[in-house]
Amino acid sequence: MTRLEHVNVTVPDATATAAILCDLLNWKIRWEGAALNDGWTVHVGTGDSYLALYTPKEAPSKGAPRHISTAALNxxxxxxxxxxxxxxxxxxxxxxxxxxxxxxxxxxxxxxxxxxxxxxxxxxx
The missing domain is CATH 3.30.720.110 (Signal recognition particle alu RNA binding heterodimer, srp9/1)
Known part of the structure; x- marks a missing residue:
């Protein structure tokens, strides 16, 4: 058996996004802390799956529209x-x-x- 454990997404403010998802979905923060290149990550979800929300040290830039960019998150x-x-x-x-x-x-x-x-x-x- 296989299952999806997590997806890692870059967001402007991982802490704020996690708070909203906790409120809307009754999720919990599983872990948060320093991450790649002095960024910040918050893992938010349930006991067996979660979203890893990553905010880089420098504000993330907007890319091409998500529906037309290879490897973009739809x-x-x-x-x-x-x-x-x-x-x-x-x-x-x-x-x-x-x-x-x-x-x-x-x-x-x-x-x-x-x-x-x-x-x-x-x-x-």
């Missing part, structure tokens, strides 16, 4: 138990859900996070 998909409850939390936090869809194998919506990363919330009823 979005991060997160499975949730209650899609409606998560959407309410996302809206209350000031983000705008979009691209709602209901197709096999689940229902979903997307939102642009504070870090320029698009997040997909999906529920497999």
């Amino acid at each position: 979005h991060i998909g997160i499975v949730v138990d209650d899609l409606e409850a998560i959407e309410k939390k996302v809206r209350a936090a000031g983000y705008t859900p979009h691209s709602h869809a209901d197709y096999e194998p689940g229902r979903r919506f997307y939102f642009e996070g504070p870090d320029g990363v698009e997040y997909e919330m999906v529920c497999y009823d």
